[in-house]
Amino acid sequence: MSSANQHNTIFLTPEEDERMRKTLKGRLQKCQVLAGQPRVPGDPNSRLNQVATASLLSDIAAAPDPWLKAQNGQPDAIVAFVVGYPYPPCTVLLQDLQPMDLSDLRMDTHHRGRVLTVRRVTPVVKLVAFSWTVVQEESSGEMERLEVLLHKSKHGEDILETGSIFVVKEPYFTLNDQGEPTLRIDHPSDLVCTDFLRADSSDFSTKEVGDSQSAFSATTPTALTAKTAREYKEDGNAALKQQALLLAHANYTQGLQLVTKDSAVKEELACDLFRNRAHINLVLNRLDEAKADALASLTGLEDQKHKELDSKAYFRAGCAAHNLGDFQEAKRFFEEHQKLTPGDKHAAALLRKTESRLKEQASGMYDFKKIKVSLAMGRPRVDAASFTLNTKVGESPGHGRGLFATRDMAFGEIILCEKPFCVIWGSEDEALTAMTYDGRDDKIRVFPAGLCKAVVQKLLDNPSQVEKVMDLYGDYSGIGKQIIMEDSGPVIDTFQVYDIVARNAFGPGPVYTGRNDGGEDEGVRKASAGLWIIASYINHSCIPNAKKEYMGDLMVLRATRPISAGEEITHSYDKSSDYDARNAALMKTWGFTCTCALCIAEKADGPALRKKRYELESEANALVERDEAARAKRLSILKARRLDQSINSTYDDKIYNGLPRMALLKIQKWLAEATTR
Structure with missing residues (x-):
C-alpha cells in the first residue's frame, strides 16, 4: 500500500519481529503435524466456561486478543494474525452438499463437498480481528468452537448474532492462534444463518452459561405462527421505525416470497414490498438490489396516487444508480421522476447534480473551489x-x-x-490497521484490514462491481473475476481480496479539513486507506x-x-x-525490484558510495529540520552549501546526466529559500 503519512510507520525490533513470527508460525506448524487426524471431542462444560471467562474479560477490556504493542510505548496496539495459506470458498450449491456430523471432522482439513448444521448455544465473544461462540450438534449434543475471522460483521451486526442455527459449508476444522480446535470461517458465504428472525440475545442474561442444557434453550427460537404477506409488510415497517434494518429487510423479503407463491394476493402489495425494500437497500448501500427493487415496484398506473408511488420508485432507482456511478442511468430515472411529480425540488436538485457529474466525466473540468469548501465543512467523500x-x-x-x-x-x-471504489478514513470506526504474517513468503506486513473488510462487504452487497475489482492484480488468483452466485448470494474469496488490497491500496493520508494543519492526526491503529x-x-x-x-x-x-x-x-x-x-x-x-534508469545508476555506485551519500544526506536533512530557511544564519548557509557540494560529488556527471539526484532535493530546496531571503 502506498502511504502518504510517514507517522503511521510501524517499527519492529529484531526481537519483536522474531517473537511475532514465532508465535504466528507456530500455529501453522502444529496444523501440519495434526493434519488429517480425527477430531477429539472436548468437554462441553469446559467450552461453555471458556465463553463465560472470555465474555467477562471482554467486559473489562482485557480480552485475549493477539496484540502487538507499538515500539513507541503508546497505548495504541496493532492486531496481528496469519493470512496464509489461502484457500477458496465453497462454490457448490447447498442442495448438492452431503451432510456430515461433528464426529466426521478431521484436523486441519477442508471438508470439500460436505455441510454441517449446528446451533449456537452461547453468547458471542467479539474481539477486534474475530468473533467466536460455541455451537452444538442437535443429534449428538456434542459441542465445538466456531470462529469467524475478520469478516465477522454485516452492516454493524455480528454475523454470529444474526441467528442461532447455522449451516457451515465445506467446514474447515483447524487450530486457532491460541492452539485450540475450532471451526474456522474465512469466507462469509461459507456460513449461512437459517433463522428468519434473530434470537433475542437478551435471553442469555437469564441463563447459567455453565449449564449446557439451559444454554441450548436460550437460543431456541419461539415457534413462529404462519403469517400473511401483509403481516410481514407491517412487521417490516415496525422494524424500520426501530432502525432494525436487517430485520425489516428480512420481513419484506418473506412477504415477497409469499406474494409470488399466492396468486390471490394483490399485485399492489408486491409493489409496496419492493418499494419499501428498495428504501432499506439504499440505506444499507445494497445499490444493485435497491435499483432492481425500485424498478420492480413500478405500477404504471395513471391515477395520482400511483403516479406518486412510481415517482418515489424512480427517485430511489436514481439514487442507487447515482451512487453506483451510473450517472447516465441516474439522469434517466430522475427525469422520469420529474415527469410524474414536477414540483419535487429535491429531485430537481439531484438531477442537476447528476448532469454536473456527466460533464465532469466527459470533460475533466471540476469546480475545485467548491470541492474544497465541501472538505472544509467536514465532508471528505466528494460528490464528483x-x-x-x-x-x-x-x-x-x-x-x-x-x-x-x-x-x-x-x-x-x-x-x-x-473516485475510489472504497475508502476508509482513520477517523471512522471501520478503520483498522493490522500486522499480518503471510505463510507463503514468511513476511510480516502492515495491512489495512478495515479497508479489506469494507471492500468484501461492498462486493457482497453489489455483485455488479465484482468483476472490475477482482480484475486487479493479486498474487493469489482465487476463484477468478467472474461473479459466482449461490443460494445465499454472491461468493467472495476473501483471500483474493486481501491480496488485491495489499498490492493496490493507497494511503491518502488524513482527512483534509480546510485548515493549514494538513489534516486530522491519525493513530497507528487507524490509518486512512482506499482502493482506486x-x-x-x-x-x-x-x-x-x-x-x-x-x-x-x-x-x-x-x-x-x-x-x-x-x-x-x-x-x-x-x-x-x-x-x-x-x-x-x-x-x-x-x-x-525496480529497474528504471535511476535504480540502474544507483545500483552501479556500489554499497560503499551509497552509504557515504546516505550519511551526508542525513546530515543535510538534520540541518534542514533544525534551521528554518527563512531565518537561516550565514554560518548555516555556508554549511549547507558545503554539504550540497559533498553530496553532489558522489554523483558521476556522465552516469547521472538527465537523472534526478534524489539526495540533493531537500538541501537544495532549503538553500533556494534561504538565499532568496
Whole structure:
C-alpha cells in the first residue's frame, strides 16, 4: 500500500519481529503435524466456561486478543494474525452438499463437498480481528468452537448474532492462534444463518452459561405462527421505525416470497414490498438490489396516487444508480421522476447534480473551489465523477498491465481524476490497521484490514462491481473475476481480496479539513486507506511522469512533464532517496525490484558510495529540520552549501546526466529559500 503519512510507520525490533513470527508460525506448524487426524471431542462444560471467562474479560477490556504493542510505548496496539495459506470458498450449491456430523471432522482439513448444521448455544465473544461462540450438534449434543475471522460483521451486526442455527459449508476444522480446535470461517458465504428472525440475545442474561442444557434453550427460537404477506409488510415497517434494518429487510423479503407463491394476493402489495425494500437497500448501500427493487415496484398506473408511488420508485432507482456511478442511468430515472411529480425540488436538485457529474466525466473540468469548501465543512467523500478518458489500460512489457495516455498532455495537466471504489478514513470506526504474517513468503506486513473488510462487504452487497475489482492484480488468483452466485448470494474469496488490497491500496493520508494543519492526526491503529480501480493499474517508476494528490477521496493525477499519446503513465510508489531502503520496500510490499534508469545508476555506485551519500544526506536533512530557511544564519548557509557540494560529488556527471539526484532535493530546496531571503 502506498502511504502518504510517514507517522503511521510501524517499527519492529529484531526481537519483536522474531517473537511475532514465532508465535504466528507456530500455529501453522502444529496444523501440519495434526493434519488429517480425527477430531477429539472436548468437554462441553469446559467450552461453555471458556465463553463465560472470555465474555467477562471482554467486559473489562482485557480480552485475549493477539496484540502487538507499538515500539513507541503508546497505548495504541496493532492486531496481528496469519493470512496464509489461502484457500477458496465453497462454490457448490447447498442442495448438492452431503451432510456430515461433528464426529466426521478431521484436523486441519477442508471438508470439500460436505455441510454441517449446528446451533449456537452461547453468547458471542467479539474481539477486534474475530468473533467466536460455541455451537452444538442437535443429534449428538456434542459441542465445538466456531470462529469467524475478520469478516465477522454485516452492516454493524455480528454475523454470529444474526441467528442461532447455522449451516457451515465445506467446514474447515483447524487450530486457532491460541492452539485450540475450532471451526474456522474465512469466507462469509461459507456460513449461512437459517433463522428468519434473530434470537433475542437478551435471553442469555437469564441463563447459567455453565449449564449446557439451559444454554441450548436460550437460543431456541419461539415457534413462529404462519403469517400473511401483509403481516410481514407491517412487521417490516415496525422494524424500520426501530432502525432494525436487517430485520425489516428480512420481513419484506418473506412477504415477497409469499406474494409470488399466492396468486390471490394483490399485485399492489408486491409493489409496496419492493418499494419499501428498495428504501432499506439504499440505506444499507445494497445499490444493485435497491435499483432492481425500485424498478420492480413500478405500477404504471395513471391515477395520482400511483403516479406518486412510481415517482418515489424512480427517485430511489436514481439514487442507487447515482451512487453506483451510473450517472447516465441516474439522469434517466430522475427525469422520469420529474415527469410524474414536477414540483419535487429535491429531485430537481439531484438531477442537476447528476448532469454536473456527466460533464465532469466527459470533460475533466471540476469546480475545485467548491470541492474544497465541501472538505472544509467536514465532508471528505466528494460528490464528483471519475474522469478517465485520457487513459486506457494496456500491456506494459515486463510489468504486466499498465495505464497509457490516449493523447498528448502538457506539464501540470490533469491525467485523470478518480473516485475510489472504497475508502476508509482513520477517523471512522471501520478503520483498522493490522500486522499480518503471510505463510507463503514468511513476511510480516502492515495491512489495512478495515479497508479489506469494507471492500468484501461492498462486493457482497453489489455483485455488479465484482468483476472490475477482482480484475486487479493479486498474487493469489482465487476463484477468478467472474461473479459466482449461490443460494445465499454472491461468493467472495476473501483471500483474493486481501491480496488485491495489499498490492493496490493507497494511503491518502488524513482527512483534509480546510485548515493549514494538513489534516486530522491519525493513530497507528487507524490509518486512512482506499482502493482506486483505474489508478491501481499505474506502474511504478523512480523517475515518474505523474504525481497524485487528494481532495478528500477524489484522487487527482497530474503530469509532471509533457506526456505523449501512447506513453505509459507512471508514479512513484516509494519516494525514498535511499536506493537500498526503496527497493527493499518495493520488494516487500509490491513484490518487484525496480529497474528504471535511476535504480540502474544507483545500483552501479556500489554499497560503499551509497552509504557515504546516505550519511551526508542525513546530515543535510538534520540541518534542514533544525534551521528554518527563512531565518537561516550565514554560518548555516555556508554549511549547507558545503554539504550540497559533498553530496553532489558522489554523483558521476556522465552516469547521472538527465537523472534526478534524489539526495540533493531537500538541501537544495532549503538553500533556494534561504538565499532568496
